[in-house]
Amino acid sequence: MTTIVMKFGGTSVASPEKIVGVARRAIQEKQQGKRVVIVVSAMGKTTDTLLGLAGEISAEPPKREMDMLLATGEQVTISLLAMAFKKLGHDALSFTGWQAGIETESVPRNARIETIHTQRLEEALDLGLFCVVAGFQGVDKNGNITTLGRGGSDTTAVALAAALGAENCEIYTDVDGVYTSDPRYVTGARKLEQISYDEMLELANLGAGVLHPRAVEFAKNNQVPLSVRASYSDEPGTIIQEVITVEKNLIVRGVAFEKDIARITVSYTKPFNGSLANIFTSLADHLIDVDIIVQSISEEFPPSVSFSIKEDSLAEAQRVLSEAQEKIGYNAIDIETGLAKVSIVGSGMVSNPGVAAKMFDILRGENVPVKMVSTSEIKVSVVVPASEMERSANALHDAYGLTPVTVR
């Protein structure tokens, strides 16, 4: 008998009524002869409420105790969902992270799953029970409750699917799948039937926001077929797996973008070894995420390094760099704000060397100035003025054949 893991996020379990809806949905799957594991997050705004309580006591509460506190959120959801199954005439058993055998590192608030002892879940599944598991949490070797950090419930679902040899891990969310681009900005954006792990990883990292990159990575490493589906409809959603059977032979599979990007350029009068490491170590020490990094060293110009960060980190980054000026040894800093990043993603790029060139050509045709460029094997990102973001994304989406041809 095949096993599936279904994961429902906070908005899908935000009320007792919605929780009953989740149970109904899972019952449909079981009636198709499957063993069903359901992973859930905390209800709606529960986590915010708990954070508020902790904030009233301390601005910097111990991380172990934050995990103890936050883990109650999912524990409430699992008990209510198990009650909902019973109410609908089906037997279910709820499992906290430790009861489900989810063993993690001893890293509070950001633990990685090390092992899953599946015995109790297997026994319950063999008895024909729905297994309702608390996402986002586990237990370390010393019996401390841990949480998995951002996207933790996605990771729980994928890890359980891997450990149980599940046929599929279905992530239910408030969108109905992965799109070629954000439909709010790109008129021709459409849902993808399939996407590869690597493409999804790039899209996830580029802020597509449907699935946490850590969960995608875990799925890829364990070859767990994932799907992203809407909790409000029966549509099949998007399947994420290793090899995809592409509907059309498309090199580019998606166009991603994000606003509120700033560029910082640090320049020197003479080359200085070790300064590059000093810059990024200083920023990392202050938890400032740096995205694209471009270094230029030529004989004609003074050496410089440019990098992009989110605008909301800008003030902090300026402060950190200013304090470390002596250590880093730079002469001047130049800042540009009001930028955006636009990226094309597709695993077909690897064997198609002209993809980046075509991208620059399209943007030049649209008179969009390109400020920075970054490439990976399956992605090209450019930094452009924020005012040009939407137009650039639409132009690229059309030019790479992602927009469906409508017969009028």
Place this chain on the structure above:
Amino acid sequence: MTTIVMKFGGTSVASPEKIVGVARRAIQEKQQGKRVVIVVSAMGKTTDTLLGLAGEISAEPPKREMDMLLATGEQVTISLLAMAFKKLGHDALSFTGWQAGIETESVPRNARIETIHTQRLEEALDLGLFCVVAGFQGVDKNGNITTLGRGGSDTTAVALAAALGAENCEIYTDVDGVYTSDPRYVTGARKLEQISYDEMLELANLGAGVLHPRAVEFAKNNQVPLSVRASYSDEPGTIIQEVITVEKNLIVRGVAFEKDIARITVSYTKPFNGSLANIFTSLADHLIDVDIIVQSISEEFPPSVSFSIKEDSLAEAQRVLSEAQEKIGYNAIDIETGLAKVSIVGSGMVSNPGVAAKMFDILRGENVPVKMVSTSEIKVSVVVPASEMERSANALHDAYGLTPVTVR
């Protein structure tokens, strides 16, 4: 180094501010060179909120899942209290029931503690940490979370005190100790410095409400010295222990009473074996608590049995008896409402046979009709008209020397 267990109920931890107050209180104790374990309940109305959520899903939720749900209440409190200690500059570690090694029977919602594996607590105490333990909860042999039923947090505190060989178990509450009677009704009521386990058991069962009888019983069986104290003051409260050094040589130590009592009399035309068992089995099957039972069989009168119940169970009891009339084989039922129970308690009664007689004499002197009587080794209870309850209690309180003599 001596160990103490301090227990704080829901009203004492109802807000983050109050939780910080609890931490301050415990720090005072530690500064006297003690190892400190703190047992807490769920914050204020948390349990009601959780019950409400469950009620929205099912009128009869599975008990195992209710335990899973309710156990989150104390888990929130322990994490916040541990944060409060850290904020005040002290190290603490929070423990759920299972982390504290509290192993119970597999009886959801009403489990009894079987063993406490104290190793983790001992280790933490040896490191000089405050141990913050979730009351009311444990784990069964199969790893299911259980709860201990009414008064569960009191029981957790006493059981931990026994297992850790604690010097004292202090129950902090919203009254400052155990009283000779309820000060709201009896003008001369005063706080007792000491009371024996047995006396406290009778008072607890008689609705004094400060301590759950199960916790008192546990303390008695394990000879754990208990004290009941106010969370809002530094007064010493009342000490509960096996042998008490009585301030005055008092035979009666307390006067307890409760209103809203009804009497049911079931009468037969002829003796009928087994009917008594049938009556009380039928009532027990419907969870109706019967208190005093008086049976009279004489040659002059038809046989009958009278018993007292709470008035709010009366309608249900009448229905149950009426449905079972054939099985029980009675002729008539007589009901009397508007009654109250007044009791005197004191371990000195055992060796003083005239105590009950004196009680009846006092009540006759006050012209209070006695409807029913029940006695144990250390208690005499009478059922009287509710209108006479307060006057009877005051008269008994004075006559047994419980009211302090005031010099004017």
